[in-house]
Amino acid sequence: MGRSYAIFDTGIGRCGIVWSGAGIVAVQLPEARELETRRRLFRLYPEAREQRPPLNVEMAIEGIVVQSRGGAGDLSEISLDMTGQSVFSQRIYEFVRTIPRGETRTYSEVASQMRRAGGEFSVAQALAKNPFMIIVPCHRVLEVGHYADKNSPFGGTISKRHLLSLEGTHPIASKTLFDVLLPVAPPRPHN
Structure with a gap:
């Protein structure tokens, strides 16, 4: 077939x-x-x-x-045809499917789970090529700082932030110039 x-x-x-x-x-x-x-x-x-x-x-x-529509549809038993996907990507997709609805992880947390120290970029690349949108909920994997501005490569009008908001999760909206140039300093203790 x-x-x-x-x-x-x-x-x-x-x-x-x-x-x-x-x-x-x-x-x-x-x-x-x-x-x-x-x-x-x-x-x-x-x-x-x-x-x-x-x-x-x-x-x-x-x-x-x-x-x-904001509900908790179960996609955990859906069969995927991963023909043509690398073994590393397959492992990432299987792990990301286990992230519960309404929760997020960072690229570095996923890399750590894959026992791939310093593998954030590899994880990000694999998820950027995820063809199984929503079934493999790559929108639940965010940059350090929980920024969720990116649109899906497989749907130009839907952002990670929008998909997460449907799940009741509200990540940080975007990086600003201040986030990049002036990292947040830890609060000073009051004496």
Whole structure:
């Protein structure tokens, strides 16, 4: 069986999902217009054909829809087709799936869990290429300082901050010039 896809409505817009006989291949977060979402899917998976989703995919869609509306949709049992993903990326994706809803970790905390000292950049790179948006909740992994400004590479209109706010988590909005040039000094004790 080849790859197939479907477009579906969520609380954040029209998303796409691609699957194979082995599991979910990718989740496409919404672009500004459905046509752009379809174009991105076609560009990334030109062989995929629009089909009615089988049960595993229907369960994934249902969980994504629930989560996109602020609910606690369960995506833990959804099968993923990780063909073409590096072993390191697969390990990161599996770990990130265990981060509970409403909680976050930093890139360095994930690297530490992977026993990859100094591997923050490698973790960030793997998560930047995460094709399983929401199922592998990479929006729960933030920079040190818990900054969440970045948009998803697989959905140009949705930011990590927006996805986290749906879960009731409110990370720091953005780095300012002062954060970069004047790091916060620890408070001085009052005598």
